[in-house]
Amino acid sequence: MTKPIINLEHIDITFRQKKRVIEAVKDVSIAINKGDIYGIVGYSGAGKSTLVRTINLLQAPTAGKITIGDDVTFADGKVQLKGAALRQKRQKIGMIFQHFNLMAQKTARQNVAFALRHSKLSKEEKDQKVAELLELVGLADRAENYPSQLSGGQKQRVAIARALANDPEILISDESTSALDPKTTKQILALLQELNQKLGLTVVMITHEMQIVKDICHRVAVMQNGHLIEEGSVLDIFSNPKEPLTQEFIKTATGIEDALVKIEKQAIVQNLPKDDLLVQLKYAGTSTDEPILNQIYKQFEVTANILYGNIEILDDTPVGEMIVVLSGEAFALAGAQEAILAAGIELTVLKRGA
Numbered sequence: 001m002t003k004p005i006i007n008l009e010h011i012d013i014t015f016r017q018k019k020r021v022i023e024a025v026k027d028v029s030i031a032i033n034k035g036d037i038y039g040i041v042g043y044s045g046a047g048k049s050t051l052v053r054t055i056n057l058l059q060a061p062t063a064g065k066i067t068i069g070d071d072v073t074f075a076d077g078k079v080q081l082k083g084a085a086l087r088q089k090r091q092k093i094g095m096i097f098q099h100f101n102l103m104a105q106k107t108a109r110q111n112v113a114f115a116l117r118h119s120k121l122s123k124e125e126k127d128q129k130v131a132e133l134l135e136l137v138g139l140a141d142r143a144e145n146y147p148s149q150l151s152g153g154q155k156q157r158v159a160i161a162r163a164l165a166n167d168p169e170i171l172i173s174d175e176s177t178s179a180l181d182p183k184t185t186k187q188i189l190a191l192l193q194e195l196n197q198k199l200g201l202t203v204v205m206i207t208h209e210m211q212i213v214k215d216i217c218h219r220v221a222v223m224q225n226g227h228l229i230e231e232g233s234v235l236d237i238f239s240n241p242k243e244p245l246t247q248e249f250i251k252t253a254t255g256i257e258d259a260l261v262k263i264e265k266q267a268i269v270q271n272l273p274k275d276d277l278l279v280q281l282k283y284a285g286t287s288t289d290e291p292i293l294n295q296i297y298k299q300f301e302v303t304a305n306i307l308y309g310n311i312e313i314l315d316d317t318p319v320g321e322m323i324v325v326l327s328g329e330a331f332a333l334a335g336a337q338e339a340i341l342a343a344g345i346e347l348t349v350l351k352r353g354a
C-alpha cells in the first residue's frame with residue numbers, strides 16, 4: 001500500500017465559548033495518497049474547513065494525530081514541529097479560498113512575489129519564478145494588473161500562482177470555485193487537474209458541490225455534523241452511495257432528480273398500461289457494454305421505451321442511469337428483470353401499470 005502524504009487519525013476539534021461547546025470535528029480519520037485529487041463534501045457547518053485547516057496546522061486539533069509526508073506534525077495533544085521546521089512544512093502546503101484573498105494594492109505580479117518574500121532566491125530568480133508561475137496559470141499578460149482589473153477567474157489564477165510559489169506538494173482548495181460562474185468554474189477545475197498531473201500536486205478540494213467531485217476528484221469523503229460518514233473512490237461512491245446524505249448529494253450531480261419529476265408528469269407514465277413497469281436501471285463498468293435491452297427483446301419480447309438516459313465516465317469507467325418503461329407479457333417481464341439483474345445491472349421498479 002502506498003504511504004499517504006496526509007494522514008489524519010482520529011481528529012477531534014472542539015471549540016469552547018463561554019458556556020457553549022462546539023464539537024466541530026469528531027473522530028475523523030482520512031488518509032490521502034500523494035498525487036490524488038481528494039474531495040471533501042458536506043453542507044455548510046459540517047466541519048470541512050476546520051478539518052483541513054489542521055493539515056497546515058492553522059487549526060490545532062483537540063485530539064488525534066497528523067502525519068504529513070514523513071513527519072508527525074501533531075500528536076499527544078501538541079504540535080510536534082517548531083519554528084523554522086513548522087514554517088517550512090507550512091510552505092509546502094498551498095491554500096486557495098473562495099474569495100481569493102489577494103492584496104488590492106498590489107499587482108498580480110506583486111501578489112505572487114509576496115509569497116516569496118522569505119525565499120532564499122536572488123531578486124532575479126524571484127522575478128523569473130513569478131513570471132513562470134503567471135505563465136503556468138495562463139496570466140502572463142496580466143502581470144501588471146491590479147485585482148480590481150481582473151475577473152473572478154483571473155483573480156483565482158493569481159491566487160493559485162501565489163499558492164504554488166514555494167513549490168508545495170499539497171494544495172488545499174477551500175470552495176475555490178464557489179464564487180465563480182459555471183464556465184469559469186470548469187476552467188479553474190481544468191487548471192487544477194493540469195497542475196495535479198503536471199506537477200504531481202496532491203489536491204484537497206473542499207466543496208459542497210458533488211458535480212466538482214465528479215469532474216476532477218479521485219476519492220471523496222462526505223462529512224455531516226463533524227463526522228465523516230462515507231469515504232471511497234469516486235466511482236464507488238457514485239455507483240453505490242450508502243448514506244442518505246451521499247445519495248442526496250449524488251442526485252444533485254446526476255440530474256436524475258429533475259428528470260424524475262418531469263418523467264412522472266408524462267402521459268405514458270401517468271397512464272402506464274397494465275403490467276408495464278417503469279424501472280430505473282443503474283450500471284457501472286462492463287455491464288454498460290451489454291446490449292441488454294436488445295437481449296430482453298430477443299429473448300422475452302419485452303420492449304424498453306427509454307425515457308431518460310445518462311452515462312458518465314468516472315475514472316475511465318462508464319457509469320450509467322436509465323429510466324425505461326418495460327412492456328410485455330407478465331411472465332416475460334419477470335424473465336427480463338432476472339436477465340437484467342444477472343447482467344450486473346441494478347434495477348428499481350418505480351411504478352407498475354395497474
Ligand SMILES: Nc1ncnc2c1ncn2[C@@H]1O[C@H](COP(=O)(O)OP(=O)(O)OP(=O)(O)O)[C@@H](O)[C@H]1O
Pocket residue numbers: 015017022023024042043044045046047048049050051
Ligand atoms: N474558531 C471557531 N470558534 C468557534 N466555532 C467555530 C470556529 N470555527 C468553526 N466553528 C464552528 O465549527 C463548525 C464547523 O465549521 P466549518 O467552517 O468547519 O464548516 P464547513 O463544513 O467548512 O462549512 P462552511 O463551508 O460553511 O465553512 C461550525 O458550527 C462553526 O460555527
